[in-house]
Amino acid sequence: MINLDMARVFDEIADILELKAENPFKIRAYRRAARTIETLAQDLKVIAERGGVSELKKIPGVGEGIAKKILEIAKTGDCKTHRALKEEVPAGLLELLAIPRVGPKTIAKVHDEIGINSVEQLEEAAKSHKLEKLPGFGVKVEENILKGIEQYRRYKGRKLLSEALPRAESIVTELKKLDVVERITIAGSLRRWRETIGDIDILVVSRRPKEVMDAFIHLDGIEDIVAKGDTKSSIVLKGIDVDLRVVDAVSLGAAAHYFTGSKHHNIRIRELGVRKGLKINEYGVFRGEERIGGENEEDVFKNVGLAYIPPELREDRGEVEAAKENRIPKLVEPNDIKGDLHVHTNWSDGKNSIEEMAEAAISLGYEYVAVADHSPAVGIAGGMNEDKVKKREKEIEGLNTRFKNEGVDFRVLAASEVDIKSDCSMDFPDAILKSLDVVVGAVHSKFSQDRATMTQRIVTAMENEHVDIIAHPTGRVLGKREPYEVDMERLMEVARDTGTVMELNSFPNRLDLNDVHCRMANDYGVHIAISTDAHDATQMGAVIKYGVATARRGWLEAKDVVNTRGLEEMLGLLKG
DNA sequence: GCCGTTTTCGGCCCGACTGTTTTCAGTCG
Numbered sequence: 001m002i003n004l005d006m007a008r009v010f011d012e013i014a015d016i017l018e019l020k021a022e023n024p025f026k027i028r029a030y031r032r033a034a035r036t037i038e039t040l041a042q043d044l045k046v047i048a049e050r051g052g053v054s055e056l057k058k059i060p061g062v063g064e065g066i067a068k069k070i071l072e073i074a075k076t077g078d079c080k081t082h083r084a085l086k087e088e089v090p091a092g093l094l095e096l097l098a099i100p101r102v103g104p105k106t107i108a109k110v111h112d113e114i115g116i117n118s119v120e121q122l123e124e125a126a127k128s129h130k131l132e133k134l135p136g137f138g139v140k141v142e143e144n145i146l147k148g149i150e151q152y153r154r155y156k157g158r159k160l161l162s163e164a165l166p167r168a169e170s171i172v173t174e175l176k177k178l179d180v181v182e183r184i185t186i187a188g189s190l191r192r193w194r195e196t197i198g199d200i201d202i203l204v205v206s207r208r209p210k211e212v213m214d215a216f217i218h219l220d221g222i223e224d225i226v227a228k229g230d231t232k233s234s235i236v237l238k239g240i241d242v243d244l245r246v247v248d249a250v251s252l253g254a255a256a257h258y259f260t261g262s263k264h265h266n267i268r269i270r271e272l273g274v275r276k277g278l279k280i281n282e283y284g285v286f287r288g289e290e291r292i293g294g295e296n297e298e299d300v301f302k303n304v305g306l307a308y309i310p311p312e313l314r315e316d317r318g319e320v321e322a323a324k325e326n327r328i329p330k331l332v333e334p335n336d337i338k339g340d341l342h343v344h345t346n347w348s349d350g351k352n353s354i355e356e357m358a359e360a361a362i363s364l365g366y367e368y369v370a371v372a373d374h375s376p377a378v379g380i381a382g383g384m385n386e387d388k389v390k391k392r393e394k395e396i397e398g399l400n401t402r403f404k405n406e407g408v409d410f411r412v413l414a415a416s417e418v419d420i421k422s423d424c425s426m427d428f429p430d431a432i433l434k435s436l437d438v439v440v441g442a443v444h445s446k447f448s449q450d451r452a453t454m455t456q457r458i459v460t461a462m463e464n465e466h467v468d469i470i471a472h473p474t475g476r477v478l479g480k481r482e483p484y485e486v487d488m489e490r491l492m493e494v495a496r497d498t499g500t501v502m503e504l505n506s507f508p509n510r511l512d513l514n515d516v517h518c519r520m521a522n523d524y525g526v527h528i529a530i531s532t533d534a535h536d537a538t539q540m541g542a543v544i545k546y547g548v549a550t551a552r553r554g555w556l557e558a559k560d561v562v563n564t565r566g567l568e569e570m571l572g573l574l575k576g
Numbered sequence: 577g578c579c580g581t582t583t584t585c586g587g588c589c590c591g592a593c594t595g596t597t598t599t600c601a602g603t604c605g
Contacts, residue, residue, distance in 0.1 A: 025588050029577035063578045101594090103603050136602085140595055188605085201605085227604095229593050234604090243605080245592090258590085263605065270589040275582080281590055 001045070006073055007038035009082050010066065015094050016085040018104035019111075032061040032264060032316075037070075039317065041520035042489065048074035060318075092118030098156075100148040100226075100241075106141075109134060123149050147224065155239050158196035160478060162508030162546060165190060167240055168200045171219065178215055180208040183252060187259035188243075191311045193549035195478065195511050199241035201259050209246035216244045251283045254294035258282040264316035265309075272304035272320070280304075312552040331552040332530075336564040339368035340540055342417065342440055342471060342503060342531035347392050348373035349381035351536035354395055358403075358412050360537035368567050369540075370415035370438040371396070372471075375427035377419040378444050386432055389416065393435070411567055413437040417471055422446035424460040426467070433466035438574065440503070440531075442471035443484070451485035458491055462500040468574040469529050470495070472505040472512040479509065488517060492524040499575055501562055504554075506532045506547025518554025527562045527573055528554075 014030035017023075036059060037044060047055050048071050056067035073079050096107045096119060110116040113134055116125055122145065125131055131142045168186050175181050181204055185191075188201030206212050213233050217225050226234040226241070234243045247255040258266060259282065273280040278287055284294025285303045293299030301308050306323035310331055313319040322328050344350030345357055352360075354371050361369035373392070374383035384392065396414050403410050415438035419427035422445060426433060433439050441461040449457065461467050473491065474483035495502055502521050505512045513521065513528070521528055530547040534540040551561060558564040562573045 023577080026577050028588080032578085061578070065577055101603065105602055136596065138596060144594085199605090227593055232592055234593090259605080261605080263589095266605095267589055274589075279590085283591090 001073055001077055003037050003040050003044050006044055006070060007034040009073065009079055010034040010037065010069075012094065013079075013082055013085055015097055016089055018097070019089055019093065019108055021104065021108065029061070029063075030066070033059075033066045035264060035316075036061045039315070039516045041516050041523075043487075044070055045074045046489070060316075090117040092121075095119055096122060099145070099152045101144050102148050106145075109136075119149060119152070151224075151236065158198050159240055160508050161190070161193065161195055161197055161549075162543070164197035164200055164240060167238065168202065168242075171200070171202060171237070171242065174219060175202070175204065175212070175215060178212065180206050180211045182206055182249065185256060187245075187256055188261060191260045192262065192314060193312055193546075193553060195508075195514065195550065197240075199243060202242065202244045203252070203255055203259055204244065204246045205249050205252050206246050207248075212246050213244070245282075247282065250291070250295050252294075253296040253299050254280065254284045255282045257297045257300045260311050260314060262315050265314040265319070268316055268320045269300065269304060269306075272306070276304060278303060310552065312549060313555065315553075329555050329557050332548060332556050332558045332561050332564060334545055334548045336558040336561070337364075337366070337530065337544060337548065338566060339366045339370070339563050339570065340532050340534065340544070341370040341413075341415070341438060341469060341529045341563055342372045342505070343369055343534040343540055344373055344381075344417075345371050347371070347388060348378075348383055349535060354392075354412060355399055356537050357534075357540070358399060358410065360540050362408065362410050364541050364544075367409065368411045368413055368570070370413040370440075372415040372417040372438065372440045375416055375418040377421060377427045378417075383419075383427075384416065386428070389414075389428075389432055389435070415440060417442050418467075419444055420457055420461040422449065422457065424457045426461065426464060430464075430466060433464070436466075437571075438469065439467050440469045440471045441467040443475055447475055447481070447484045449484070451487060454484050455487040455490050458486065459494045462491070462494045462498045465575055467500060469501045469503050469531075471503045471531070471533070472510050473502055474512050474514075474517070476512055476514075477509050478511070483512070488520065492521055492526055495521070495526040496524045499573075501527045501529045501574065504528050504530045504547050504551055506530060506543045506545075506550075508543060508546045511546060511550045513550075513554075515550050515553035518551055518556055522554065522556055522560050528556060528560055529562050531563070 010030045011034045014027045017027045053067040053071055056062055056070050069079050096102055114130055116122050126142045126145045131137050132139050168190055172184050175184055183205035185203050187203045189197050204212055209231055216233055221238045222235050224236040232245050270280050278285055284291045285299055293303050298308050307326050307328050309319050309323050343357055345354045358369055374381045376383045376385050393414055396412050399412050414436050416436055417440045420441045420443050421427055476483035502513055530551055532540050532543050562570050
């Protein structure tokens with residue numbers, strides 16, 4: 001059972017405890033542990049075997065009780081508490097928690113009073129007006145439940161960041177046109193650049209909130225108005241929930257902090273406030289009745305004795321402790337990027353020529369681009385044979401000569417995304433690998449190999465003196481393909497010992513390495529290449545921001561990323 | 577269930593909106 005599975009166990013325990021109306025703080029404890037565990041870089045099983053309960057308890061949010069359960073799961077693959085709780089509730093009941101506007105109290109009531117056990121039964125009961133007769137229920141509740149079920153079915157799951165961001169930006173553009181909108185900003189998980197987004201949060205400063213709300217609920221493409229109040233409204237727009245909040249200018253900082261989250265980060269900050277005798281809410285920082293801050297986000301942090309924490313770090317993953325000790329890293333920025341080490345051209349499955357890719361890179365202000373066309377094994381992507389590699393080399397040389405003669409300070413690097421085959425060998429002989437400026441190794445087949453085999457496969461590639469970078473090291477495709485099984489700690493060790501760079505693939509459905517793995521790489525002293533894997537000239541500039549954002553979420557500074565260096569320095573960090 | 581330069585026990589973040597209530601419970605973030 002991997003970390004993610006354990007997190008699910010604790011989430012499900014929390015779900016069931018909610019239905020049973022147990023102590024809300026106990027529920028929160030399970031949730032917090034689940035959130036920490038699912039993003040933990042180290043393998044819990046390994047920690048459990050090595051250090052037992054005392055080692056597990058060092059994980060924030062994990063105490064005696066949960067540590068023992070982790071140990072139990074690691075040893076037996078099963079958790080008795082979890083199993084016992086599951087026997088107390090019908091299987092379909094937990095699914096109901098995922099329906100918007102339906103919470104544990106509602107579920108408990110419909111279950112206890114009229115025996116509802118599933119989404120289908122709830123829908124049937126609402127349609128036949130069995131719910132409105134229940135105490136505290138009415139026609140509206142029934143309607144909302146039906147709407148909620150519809151929404152749940154239509155939009156199960158979260159949206160990709162790259163899908164939500166343009167949508168949010170267009171809403172901002174629309175609302176900005178209003179005179180009554182003084183300031184407008186995106187908040188929520190979008191501002192934290194999470195890889196998937198549950199809903200869009202937008203914050204507006206205005207003295208005429210009613211007019212803002214009016215415009216908001218009349219936006220193009222609106223499908224439903226979930227709530228409309230004086231300062232807060234929620235709509236469904238093209239399948240995404242959008243929340244809008246209007247505040248006074250004096251509250252903007254506090255509100256931005258509050259609505260950016262994460263929830264657990266906010267709880268930590270407010271707890272610090274309470275200890276200092278302060279109350280922190282979306283309107284400001286208060287000592288008693290007196291407002292002592294809140295116009296700027298910095299106020300919030302300063303008043304609880306913390307350095308400013310960038311939104312990407314606000315996940316309660318140690319950023320509060322770091323801010324206390326002034327250890328917040330100076331995160332890498334888009335402008336730091338000086339080149340792209342993984343793009344494709346029409347020599348394999350890319351759309352544009354080498355020259356067009358180079359021109360695009362130059363227009364981004366880059367100093368280099370590595371054209372990393374596929375090796376033969378990826379036949380479907382038009383992988384190059386050895387002959388093509390050599391012919392391509394001529395074209396690259398010609399182009400570089402031209403740049404030199406024209407006084408353009410730019411270089412095209414001959415590279416290839418070379419398959420790491422299932423027998424651990426590379427898809428080109430060493431002589432070809434040696435002739436390339438940059439070799440990017442990648443797994444594209446046999447994703448189902450077991451953990452040990454897959455780990456060895458990549459380790460063998462990293463031990464090859466010509467393999468500079470490992471592309472998309474876990475192989476995941478968000479919403480489509482789970483990451484393959486691999487021992488990431490071992491990969492990091494070998495990467496460090498062999499001087500192999502790990503790629504952070506910027507494609508928004510990959511983001512691979514992810515934020516947690518980036519941080520892990522940094523802990524091991526492994527360098528990262530933020531690459532785009534662009535298959536056409538516009539993609540290169542379009543998706544790099546997602547990679548940089550993920551690197552920031554992984555606490556990376558410019559110095560940790562090889563392609564923030566100039567050409568010579570960057571090449572010096574690669575092998576050979 | 578977690579956690580502690582205020583505590584090893586007694587706390588645990590805070591407010592808007594809705595619907596059904598006539599003072600509040602439930603949900604959400």
